[in-house]
Amino acid sequence: MKTPSGENFWEKLRKCSDENSSSLVVGLDPNLDLMPKMYKSPEKIFSFLREIIDATGDLVCAYKPNLAFYISYGIEGLKILEELRKIIPEKIPIILDGKFGDVGHTGEQYAKFSLEVVGADAITLNPYMGKDVLKPFVKRNLGIFLLCATSNPGYSDIEAIAIGDTVLFEKISKISVEWSEYFGIKLGLVVGATHPDVFSKIRHYAPNAPFLVPGIGAQGGKLESAVKSGRTKGGIMPLIVSARGILYASSGKDFANAARKAAGKLRDDINTIMENYDE
Amino acid sequence: MKTPSGENFWEKLRKCSDENSSSLVVGLDPNLDLMPKMYKSPEKIFSFLREIIDATGDLVCAYKPNLAFYISYGIEGLKILEELRKIIPEKIPIILDGKFGDVGHTGEQYAKFSLEVVGADAITLNPYMGKDVLKPFVKRNLGIFLLCATSNPGYSDIEAIAIGDTVLFEKISKISVEWSEYFGIKLGLVVGATHPDVFSKIRHYAPNAPFLVPGIGAQGGKLESAVKSGRTKGGIMPLIVSARGILYASSGKDFANAARKAAGKLRDDINTIMENYDE
Numbered sequence: 001m002k003t004p005s006g007e008n009f010w011e012k013l014r015k016c017s018d019e020n021s022s023s024l025v026v027g028l029d030p031n032l033d034l035m036p037k038m039y040k041s042p043e044k045i046f047s048f049l050r051e052i053i054d055a056t057g058d059l060v061c062a063y064k065p066n067l068a069f070y071i072s073y074g075i076e077g078l079k080i081l082e083e084l085r086k087i088i089p090e091k092i093p094i095i096l097d098g099k100f101g102d103v104g105h106t107g108e109q110y111a112k113f114s115l116e117v118v119g120a121d122a123i124t125l126n127p128y129m130g131k132d133v134l135k136p137f138v139k140r141n142l143g144i145f146l147l148c149a150t151s152n153p154g155y156s157d158i159e160a161i162a163i164g165d166t167v168l169f170e171k172i173s174k175i176s177v178e179w180s181e182y183f184g185i186k187l188g189l190v191v192g193a194t195h196p197d198v199f200s201k202i203r204h205y206a207p208n209a210p211f212l213v214p215g216i217g218a219q220g221g222k223l224e225s226a227v228k229s230g231r232t233k234g235g236i237m238p239l240i241v242s243a244r245g246i247l248y249a250s251s252g253k254d255f256a257n258a259a260r261k262a263a264g265k266l267r268d269d270i271n272t273i274m275e276n277y278d279e
Numbered sequence: 280m281k282t283p284s285g286e287n288f289w290e291k292l293r294k295c296s297d298e299n300s301s302s303l304v305v306g307l308d309p310n311l312d313l314m315p316k317m318y319k320s321p322e323k324i325f326s327f328l329r330e331i332i333d334a335t336g337d338l339v340c341a342y343k344p345n346l347a348f349y350i351s352y353g354i355e356g357l358k359i360l361e362e363l364r365k366i367i368p369e370k371i372p373i374i375l376d377g378k379f380g381d382v383g384h385t386g387e388q389y390a391k392f393s394l395e396v397v398g399a400d401a402i403t404l405n406p407y408m409g410k411d412v413l414k415p416f417v418k419r420n421l422g423i424f425l426l427c428a429t430s431n432p433g434y435s436d437i438e439a440i441a442i443g444d445t446v447l448f449e450k451i452s453k454i455s456v457e458w459s460e461y462f463g464i465k466l467g468l469v470v471g472a473t474h475p476d477v478f479s480k481i482r483h484y485a486p487n488a489p490f491l492v493p494g495i496g497a498q499g500g501k502l503e504s505a506v507k508s509g510r511t512k513g514g515i516m517p518l519i520v521s522a523r524g525i526l527y528a529s530s531g532k533d534f535a536n537a538a539r540k541a542a543g544k545l546r547d548d549i550n551t552i553m554e555n556y557d558e
Contacts, residue, residue, distance in 0.1 A: 074361060110350075116351075117353045130434055130436030133433075147408070150408050172437070
């Protein structure tokens with residue numbers, strides 16, 4: 001019987017990260033517009049993803065499928081998402097990027113979906129509706145990453161609203177520590193790499209929160225600042241997400257090899273930055 | 280060719296509301312725990328919902344399926360959501376309650392899902408990541424309701440954070456008017472009925488935003504204050520949502536009749552409050 005604190009995920013993540021010497025999370029976001037020609041049909045997405053997973057499984061600390069890229073293909077897409085767990089080795093955690101933000105009975109259904117339908121180890125959540133959003137996921141012992149400062153241009157519209165001397169995402173970081181204590185869980189934060197100044201601001205309020213960092217590569221974020229400023233006080237490395245830069249490294253027949261090369265390079269780049277930083 | 284302003288939805292809503300003399304939105308949230316015994320299996324959900332729709336179609340202005348209650352049953356559930364459009368008469372709008380809050384390529388996939396897979400006329404969105412969230416839905420001419428002040432107890436955690444003299448949800452109301460002008464669309468707001476004081480506060484900043492109001496009934500919100508304070512300056516009635524109170528009005532064989540009775544009563548109660556208010 002699992003105990004409700006998400007430690008299964010964090011432990012699994014640590015082990016996988018150690019074994020693969022990796023802080024790289026590969027985003028599994030199948031996009032027909034970008035996929036190699038011979039895979040450009042919904043029924044071939046599964047084979048495409050299997051090739052990608054086979055080619056990168058020893059280079060990652062987790063995979064992150066985004067719900068949107070599956071349900072947009074309807075039943076066929078959801079079937080692929082359901083079957084991902086069968087082709088991702090059990091020792092590699094799955095972070096389901098659903099950005100769920102609902103409560104009560106509805107939140108329960110999303111938590112049930114994440115655990116029972118997808119077999120995810122962790123999920124991403126939107127904090128807007130308050131800590132009620134976390135409850136059903138805590139109950140099911142799923143790891144949680146809370147949206148904090150995201151990587152899109154419009155992040156300033158709401159996330160960076162000024163509140164006295166701080167801004168909303170700083171307030172959220174602070175509140176996330178309270179929620180973490182309230183539930184007795186380790187609580188991760190999603191921090192985009194496109195705005196390097198946010199790392200130290202968030203770290204100030206949430207010194208121990210592991211960061212999940214999208215926005216490297218296609219979105220133009222800087223790897224070095226993300227790696228250097230993203231580490232927790234306790235030395236937990238930021239989890240660096242890449243999707244397009246790896247999945248679509250080549251649109252030819254060599255896509256799996258190209259994905260392996262791109263993933264290996266990014267993993268090594270992260271480790272090199274970290275080693276130099278330690279010196 | 281649709282023009283990107285959501286007017287198809289708002290026009291369809293107005294017509295359906297006029298024809299059925301109704302501001303009632305029935306939430307189609309199939310919950311096996313609450314369903315009549317003879318329907319307690321995923322493969323019977325579709326028949327259950329068809330009975331509910333047949334019994335209430337002339338009493339509503341829209342139906343609101345919540346994504347969570349379908350994907351939690353996996354492929355079978357998504358199939359039901361895909362087929363809802365076939366059993367909901369075309370003239371009745373579908374508001375897909377997905378509380379989507381993602382951007383860029385990912386947001387595009389959710390918008391594609393809403394329009395092409397579900398056949399929705401409108402959706403609910405989470406504003407946290409900024410106006411980027413709205414773009415793909417505006418492009419597809421879907422009606423939009425933005426979460427503002429929700430009906431759950433924990434709404435105070437983030438939504439009611441103090442910002443100077445106001446709180447976050449008031450700020451969001453104000454920003455929603457800017458977004459509405461930026462995109463040239465009518466933009467609805469989700470305002471929970473459980474905190475009656477929020478209606479006039481939000482109305483102050485967003486005088487013309489149609490309200491979608493959950494939290495009546497099972498969640499304990501007060502109908503009268505919702506109806507009275509929820510109307511726009513232009514006289515648009517708030518859309519009152521009920522799900523459990525109608526779908527599970529009876530757990531016996533008479534569930535469809537009981538649903539019809541409950542829906543009819545709520546519709547009439549709303550209209551009576553409004554008529555007395557007009558005098």
